[in-house]
Amino acid sequence: MLEQADVAMPTAAAARLSRFARPALGLLLPLCLALGWELAVWLGYSNGRLVPPPTKVFATIAELAKSGELSRHITTTLSRVAAGFALGVVAGTVLGAVSGYWGLARRLLDPTVQALRAIPSIAWVPLFILWLGIFETSKVALIAVGVFFPVYLGVMGAILSVDRKIVEVGRIFRLSGPAMIRRILLPAVLPAYVVALRVGLGLGWMFVVAAEFMGASEGLGYLLIDGQQLGKPAQIVAAIVIFAILGKTTDWLIELATAPLLRWQDAFGRERGAA
Amino acid sequence: MLALDKVGKTYPNGVHALSRFSAEIKLGEIIAIIGGSGCGKSTLLRAIAGLDRATSGTVTLDGTAITAPHAKIGIIFQEPRLLPWLSVADNIGFGLSDLSAEVRREKVTRALARVGLTDKANAWPRELSGGQAQRVAIARALVPQPEVLLLDEPFSALDAFTRRDLQDHLLDLWADTRPTLILVTHDVDEAVVLADRVLVMRPRPGRLFEEIAINLARPRDRNSAHFDNFKRRVLTALDRSLDRNVPDSEAAANAGEAMWW
Ligand SMILES: Nc1ncnc2c1ncn2[C@@H]1O[C@H](COP(=O)(O)OP(=O)(O)O)[C@@H](O)[C@H]1O
Ligand SMILES: [Mg+2]
Numbered sequence: 001m002l003e004q005a006d007v008a009m010p011t012a013a014a015a016r017l018s019r020f021a022r023p024a025l026g027l028l029l030p031l032c033l034a035l036g037w038e039l040a041v042w043l044g045y046s047n048g049r050l051v052p053p054p055t056k057v058f059a060t061i062a063e064l065a066k067s068g069e070l071s072r073h074i075t076t077t078l079s080r081v082a083a084g085f086a087l088g089v090v091a092g093t094v095l096g097a098v099s100g101y102w103g104l105a106r107r108l109l110d111p112t113v114q115a116l117r118a119i120p121s122i123a124w125v126p127l128f129i130l131w132l133g134i135f136e137t138s139k140v141a142l143i144a145v146g147v148f149f150p151v152y153l154g155v156m157g158a159i160l161s162v163d164r165k166i167v168e169v170g171r172i173f174r175l176s177g178p179a180m181i182r183r184i185l186l187p188a189v190l191p192a193y194v195v196a197l198r199v200g201l202g203l204g205w206m207f208v209v210a211a212e213f214m215g216a217s218e219g220l221g222y223l224l225i226d227g228q229q230l231g232k233p234a235q236i237v238a239a240i241v242i243f244a245i246l247g248k249t250t251d252w253l254i255e256l257a258t259a260p261l262l263r264w265q266d267a268f269g270r271e272r273g274a275a
Numbered sequence: 276m277l278a279l280d281k282v283g284k285t286y287p288n289g290v291h292a293l294s295r296f297s298a299e300i301k302l303g304e305i306i307a308i309i310g311g312s313g314c315g316k317s318t319l320l321r322a323i324a325g326l327d328r329a330t331s332g333t334v335t336l337d338g339t340a341i342t343a344p345h346a347k348i349g350i351i352f353q354e355p356r357l358l359p360w361l362s363v364a365d366n367i368g369f370g371l372s373d374l375s376a377e378v379r380r381e382k383v384t385r386a387l388a389r390v391g392l393t394d395k396a397n398a399w400p401r402e403l404s405g406g407q408a409q410r411v412a413i414a415r416a417l418v419p420q421p422e423v424l425l426l427d428e429p430f431s432a433l434d435a436f437t438r439r440d441l442q443d444h445l446l447d448l449w450a451d452t453r454p455t456l457i458l459v460t461h462d463v464d465e466a467v468v469l470a471d472r473v474l475v476m477r478p479r480p481g482r483l484f485e486e487i488a489i490n491l492a493r494p495r496d497r498n499s500a501h502f503d504n505f506k507r508r509v510l511t512a513l514d515r516s517l518d519r520n521v522p523d524s525e526a527a528a529n530a531g532e533a534m535w536w
Contacts, residue, residue: 165352165354165356166356166358168326168352168356169356169358169369171326171344172324172326172344172349172350172370173344173369173370173372173419174343174344174345174346179372183369183372184358187358187360188360190360263399264359264360264361264399264400264401265359
């Protein structure tokens with residue numbers, strides 16, 4: 001006990017400090033690289049045409065922001081991701097829960113879902129365009145497909161792996177079906193569900209790029225294509241940087257929103273400060 | 276009164292785990308069930324708890340047949356099985372959800388104090404030691420005031436000191452409301468220190484082999500000659516249940532320290 005207390009004191013202080021120090025440490029490498037490249041272009045070692053220096057990228061972003069174009073593209077992409085993510089999550093959660101909870105449904109449904117999962121999702125693109133047209137619907141559908149599979153698998157796997165021993169505790173206290181779901185199953189699957197949501201969101205961001213490559217007139221993916229066709233690498237890098245920021249921010253929002261629900265978890269990673 | 280009438284269990288895979296087990300257990304009695312590994316002790320306890328149904332015979336509590344978990348029957352397993360997402364206090368109050376929050380809080384507070392874990396009320400289960408976690412499990416099973424409390428090797432995962440502590444603590448808690456205790460154990464010492472009667476089981480198929488009444492006043496002195504005497508009798512019965520030679524007294528005394536798996 002004493003030993004633990006001795007060790008705990010400095011670690012608490014260190015934890016407070018490292019809450020700021022740790023992200024800073026992670027920024028060190030990209031900042032150095034950016035600075036180095038800026039310097040290399042400035043000193044004339046490279047003309048920086050194909051790989052624009054950071055100042056040029058920021059100038060491009062600022063320019064896009066001033067004209068109001070940037071917020072238009074961001075809004076478009078974000079709303080596509082949001083719609084696709086929502087659809088994929090709802091479908092994945094419902095079907096995953098049904099398959100996980102009910103053996104007959106799993107035997108009926110799961111083989112088909114697994115077979116569909118084996119198809120690279122981009123292969124659906126031509127069909128979606130034929131079925132749903134070139135505009136928003138087909139794009140949202142593609143994103144939803146990407147989000148669906150990890151959520152479905154995560155939910156089903158989480159329900160199947162709920163500890164029978166803990167379910168027995170519920171039986172001993174004679175919980176009704178709904179009470180068993182609410183008081184035992186939901187909390188038990190929550191950690192795996194959050195992971196599934198985050199993986200799903202990551203795929204959503206991946207697929208929005210693919211979706212916006214197929215004939216969009218707005219969105220960050222369009223900025224990428226536009227930059228390539230007009231030979232503006234700074235615009236491409238700018239779009240990439242914004243993708244990175246948005247992806248990380250939305251992932252962080254999920255983490256932030258679910259953290260209070262998962263405080264009980266005995267997570268090794270949290271204490272070691274991973275991610 | 277809890278009545279077991281020719282209780283038998285054959286698992287779907289054909290294992291005949293339990294055969295014609297009969298016993299009558301009065302309210303407030305402490306019964307220890309002891310026997311070699313795989314002789315159907317857990318099977319019997321799960322049938323009494325209503326978790327699994329017996330394939331023959333009946334379990335009745337005060338005349339009601341037990342076929343599903345019953346409000347008056349609680350169980351404690353070898354592992355504490357606390358819900359990791361609930362605080363210690365909420366775990367203890369888990370079985371009280373039909374009471375008002377106020378009554379529940381009061382009962383939980385009292386139970387926490389009773390098992391000496393008041394300072395852990397808001398801790399997570401992962402922050403407890405093995406012995407503390409098992410005390411929470413005992414408190415959780417006892418707060419709804421069951422008439423029958425089943426314990427399936429509840430202390431076997433704990434070290435010898437903690438185990439002895441918890442045995443004494445269990446007796447202490449039992450004295451509050453005097454429920455029936457049915458304790459499965461492989462520890463002869465534990466059976467003799469706790470039980471009014473020790474039921475020795477015999478494997479393949481599991482059945483009752485011998486019953487030994489422990490006529491010792493409580494609190495029992497683990498070092499007394501009488502205690503040793505009862506221990507030796509249980510050990511002898513155990514050895515015969517496993518068709519081993521009856522050991523001489525010295526071997527029996529040594530074996531008393533060992534545990535029966
Ligand atoms: N769910 C089950 N399905 C099939 N056989 C089982 C099951 N549970 C226990 N058994 C078998 O029944 C016998 C008695 O088991 P158990 O009651 O757990 O013994 P004990 O608790 O005395 O060690 C063993 O042979 C065991 O393999
Ligand atoms: Mg057992």
